[in-house]
Amino acid sequence: MREHAGPAFVDLQVNGFAGVDYNAAEVTTAQIAESFAAMEATGVGLCLPTIITSTTAHFAACARRILDTRHPIVAGLHMEGPYISPEDGFRGAHPLACVTEACVDDFRRRQDAADGRIRLLTLAAEVPGALAVIEAAVDMGVRVALGHTHATAAQIADAVSAGATLSTHLGNGCPAVLPRHPNVIWDQLADDALHASLIVDGHHLPASTVRAMVRAKTPERCLLVTDAIMAAGAPPGPYRLAGLDVVCSEDGRVAAPGSATLAGSALTMPRAVGLATAWTTLDVGVVWAMASTQPARYIGLEPRGHTRVRWSDDGGRVLEVAFSPTKP
Template sequence: MQEKVTVITGIHYRTEQSVSLYLEDGRIKEIVPLPAERSGSALPWIGPGLVDLQINGYGGADFNTIPLPEGTVERATRALWQEGVTSYYPTVITNGDEEIEQALRTIARACASDRVSAAAVAGIHLEGPFISCEDGPRGAHSASYVKAPDWELFERWQEAAEGRIRIVTLSPEWPDAVRFIERCAAQGVTVSIGHTSATEEQIAEAVQAGARMSTHLGNGAHLALPRHPNYIWSQLAQDGLSACVIADGFHLPDPVLKVVFRTKGERAMIVSDAVYLSGMAPGAYESHIGGKVVLTPEGRLHLAENPSLLAGSVQLLPSGIHHLASRGLASFAEAWEMASVRPSAFMGLTAQRGLEVGAAADLVLFDRDDQGISIRHTYKAGQKVF
């Protein structure tokens, strides 16, 4: 039986040309320009599906609540589809050994038993506990659980995750970190440098060993750094490192974002690093990590007792894209690609070709104006999921 062909029409996010996309068997079969009489401002925009390499939770679904309630991953996935996210990496942060194992096992079980979760979860991001123990670089991660890289422990966690750990954030300042990085690289696990106080030499050795990325570069750092050298400059200077940044307008000032983009070029990507309070109504909350926090109507999450200190991110990728484009830090097409085809290509996902014939049909139909981006529909492998 011939596969049904789905046709979607809109404005191509890069060419700004009105087109019809023909989808068949989960892929883009054909792209046909529309005649002038069928073009118009009422059409939605069409872009590749968004890919979030680092997300801790969304809409009350938290990947770090132990025990992880059944259905958490599926609820998060369906909610993220409403935000145009077609692939993501649930992020498990520093915790006790057993707690991390339990979270990994529950996420893996969800992917094995639920087609919704399996379709969207491209892998798991393990952020810690092999990070700096220093205040500042450690960020909000609990000091009591931070430790040196431990390969035997990682193998145990990878077994619990059924091989789904695809990204590990660590600091190369630890002895024997190089050997750990080499082992990860040999198994196809992306090592990302983050929450670090490593020296320039340690960062260079980590890259030589196989580290490929920087985790939320510019955040998870000391409040004051030496003018030079310091670990932010050192990571920017490493051509072998791609850089992820949080582009919500709160975590990094625009000049820093501009420098990262100019330095890294095609290797620059954006992540949300959103916590589970993302998507919730503004107000005061009790966070199991940050304590009493406040989510403002503008989308800024801060500590209740000290509004100058952020308590995490709550802006998803569409907000980051809008911020970059509206502030002139990147063209709209470039900003969209920082959150879609670039991370997809970096991680070797099937949707990395974007809007091309033969590419995987992970797509987003959306509206955009001066106020932001509004998602109309999301397609995963050619199927409308929102």
């Protein structure tokens, strides 16, 4: 058995949890608050509830329901899309009908609707208007990430110059088959100005890829995220993500029925830390920081609370989690 304790986890990308979809029109503020309590029980002290590609009006309604919980776990919002690639594969599970060019006025409307609480924006570097939105977002104090992007090396470099500092779920949000080189993964992996968020669940990235990416980026520039949907913290079965029917299999893989395209995950942060520790052979304290202090500081905060986790010897099974909202 393995055990470690430290600052509580900080998840910068979570679309839902414990049977609640933060992108659903029918969800209530009370249900969202209950899901936050369930997330705390997995050791998460802070998170960025993530609203994916949608209309401005739908984004505003989702943001209001989340923020009205006034739950201390909410460190802000992650706006993922709609300024992303419309191409199949790169778009992932995001609805094509709502994908749009980047627009500073639209982003300002969304930020106003969210009471200025958008803390992280994911967009594609190549979409028209992207550089202007990156610069405007940075001026507002928002961190900007590249994701669901089919950008060239030059476009990625321009986005970094404009203020982008993160690659969202690097190695995902792109087709299964890419040119050997160059490609959008290599170009982001090689840029030391970009941190990388990684989904370590055994489905989004194989162990060897996680190990190579962490070595290339260095652990200090890697952040663990779950990209969880409502299936996380819930049994396998049928679920929804922003109106899309998905199925969570017994092994935790989440995808639309009959599709090879992943649609978020059923991952929890303790499992991500356990797997990443086993796969990278790094000290558990180093990996723990990738899931706690490093993502917190990336968004300008300190972790909230304290977490202790026990795993099986191989790190694959989470045996016990204890969370306290205060330091020990």
